Every structure is written in C-alpha cells, then in structure tokens.
Amino acid sequence: MTQFSGKVALITGTGGGQGRVAALHFARAGAIVVGCDVFTEGHAETQRLLRAEGLELYGAAPVDLGDPDQAQMWVENAFSEHGRIDILYNNASAAKFAPVAEMSVEDWRYTMRNELDLIFYTTKFAWNYLASSKGVVINISSTAAWGGSKVAGISAHSAAKGGVVSFTRQLAVEGAPVGIRAVSISPGFVATPGTRPFLDNPVARKALLDGVLMDRPGEPEEVVAMALFVASSAASFMTGSDIVIDGGLLAI
Numbered sequence: 001m002t003q004f005s006g007k008v009a010l011i012t013g014t015g016g017g018q019g020r021v022a023a024l025h026f027a028r029a030g031a032i033v034v035g036c037d038v039f040t041e042g043h044a045e046t047q048r049l050l051r052a053e054g055l056e057l058y059g060a061a062p063v064d065l066g067d068p069d070q071a072q073m074w075v076e077n078a079f080s081e082h083g084r085i086d087i088l089y090n091n092a093s094a095a096k097f098a099p100v101a102e103m104s105v106e107d108w109r110y111t112m113r114n115e116l117d118l119i120f121y122t123t124k125f126a127w128n129y130l131a132s133s134k135g136v137v138i139n140i141s142s143t144a145a146w147g148g149s150k151v152a153g154i155s156a157h158s159a160a161k162g163g164v165v166s167f168t169r170q171l172a173v174e175g176a177p178v179g180i181r182a183v184s185i186s187p188g189f190v191a192t193p194g195t196r197p198f199l200d201n202p203v204a205r206k207a208l209l210d211g212v213l214m215d216r217p218g219e220p221e222e223v224v225a226m227a228l229f230v231a232s233s234a235a236s237f238m239t240g241s242d243i244v245i246d247g248g249l250l251a252i
C-alpha cells in the first residue's frame with residue numbers, strides 16, 4: 001500500500017521538466033497519473049520513463065489546454081476511464097517575454113491563455129469530481145507573482161502568475177464548504193531541459209540567479225516534493241496558501 005493508492009492525479013504539462021518529474025513521483029507514490037501536454041514527444045518520453053519503472057502514464061497528447069473543449073475532453077476522459085479525480089496539479093504553462101512597450105497584444109494574450117486561462121478550464125471541469133472525492137487543487141505559480149525582474153520583460157508572466165495565486169485563494173474559499181483544498185506553489189528559477197541552455201551560459205546564469213541566496217537553481221524534485229506533501233493527508237489543514245520555493249530569492 002503506497003501513499004496515494006487508489007487516488008487519481010491529473011497532472012498537466014507532463015511533457016515538460018517539472019511535469020515529468022511530478023508524473024514519476026506521483027506514480028511512484030501509488031497514484032493513477034493522468035497527464036497531458038501540447039508537446040506530444042515530451043509526453044511520450046515521460047510515458048516511456050514511467051513504463052521503464054513498471055509504472056503507467058495515462059492521458060493524452062497533444063492536448064491544448066488553452067482550448068476549453070480540449071481541456072474538458074481531457075478531464076471527462078480521465079473521469080470516465082478512472083472513475084474519480086482526487087488531485088488536480090495545474091503545472092503546464094507557456095509565456096512570452098518582452099519589455100512592456102514592446103510586448104505585442106498577441107504575446108500578452110498568448111501568455112494569459114497558456115498560463116491562466118488553462119488553469120480556469122481544467123479546474124472548472126474537474127470541480128464537481130474533486131468535490132465528490134474531497135480532493136485538492138495544486139496550482140503552479142512563480143516568484144514572478146511576487147517580484148519583478150531586471151533580466152527579462154515579465155509583465156505578462158507576472159500578471160498571469162499573480163492571477164494564479166489569487167485564483168487559488170478564491171478556490172480555497174469556494175472549495176472549503178465542499179471539501180476541496182487549493183494551494184499554489186511559487187518556484188524561483190528551476191533547472192529543467194528547457195532552462196538548461198540559459199544555465200549553461202555563464203553570463204545568463206549569473207543574471208538569472210542574481211539574488212538567489214543559495215546561488216543555484218532549484219531542481220524539479222524540490223518543487224514536486226512540496227506538491228506531494230500538499231496532496232497528502234499530512235496537509236489536511238492547508239488551503240488558500242502560496243508556498244514559495246526559491247532558494248531565498250524573496251528574502252532580500
């Protein structure tokens with residue numbers, strides 16, 4: 001009997017860095033993991049990695065969660081195949097970066113669509129199933145919700161991730177009467193296959209880690225460890241909070 005035996009965990013962005021690690025860890029902890037990604041090959045690679053351990057990654061790719069119909073189909077298929085939804089781990093996102101005066105309207109809307117809208121869609125469509133199972137929503141925000149950046153033009157990204165934190169608070173308010181908990185996690189810079197090229201460049205690395213007390217990026221496992229805790233019964237009194245995991249960036 002493992003920690004999440006019999007629990008169904010929906011994890012978005014399982015083709016990416018943190019989503020892949022989340023899928024592995026939740027499956028190792030006994031959850032039935034249903035993933036999705038718009039990036040088909042990344043999702044397939046995660047599925048291969050789980051199968052190599054005798055585990056399974058359910059779900060589908062490509063799924064574009066910025067399209068409400070596709071988000072709804074993914075959630076409904078998960079429920080019809082597995083009969084319940086206990087954990088909704090909203091991890092997927094994509095953003096565009098530019099100084100505010102140079103940010104195109106299209107890039108602003110792209111960021112809102114792929115960082116904020118998709119969380120609304122999956123949560124909306126999973127809500128009644130989560131209420132039935134007294135489930136939990138975990139939303140991945142960012143330290144961009146809490147501070148600006150001198151390195152990159154993060155106006156759209158910070159607005160969207162700030163929205164993720166406030167959306168989560170309201171989910172906690174609406175969720176408490178029906179037994180749903182909702183928590184957001186705000187990582188600082190995390191090393192993933194996507195961010196590795198920047199970290200391998202000494203100039204970019206120095207700029208990106210400026211102000212990080214531990215002088216290193218986080219690892220996906222250090223974010224997923226918190227998600228595993230939040231999803232567990234040990235966190236049963238936790239809702240509406242945002243947990244910052246940033247190597248001390250916001251401490252100064």
Ligand SMILES: NC(=O)c1ccc[n+]([C@@H]2O[C@H](COP(=O)([O-])OP(=O)(O)OC[C@H]3O[C@@H](n4cnc5c(N)ncnc54)[C@H](O)[C@@H]3O)[C@@H](O)[C@H]2O)c1
Pocket residue numbers: 012013014015016017018019036037038039042063064065066067090091092093094113114118140141142143186187188189190191192193194195
């Ligand atoms: N990597 C970092 O430094 C960092 C820092 C703070 C917060 N975060 C947050 O952590 C989460 C995971 O990011 P990551 O570092 O693993 O990045 P990543 O780019 O490796 O993974 C994100 C995945 O989401 C998928 N995705 C994007 N839009 C989608 C859509 N519309 N439908 C379906 N899938 C979609 C992408 O294809 C990708 O595979 C994100 O919410 C990100 O904003 C990352």
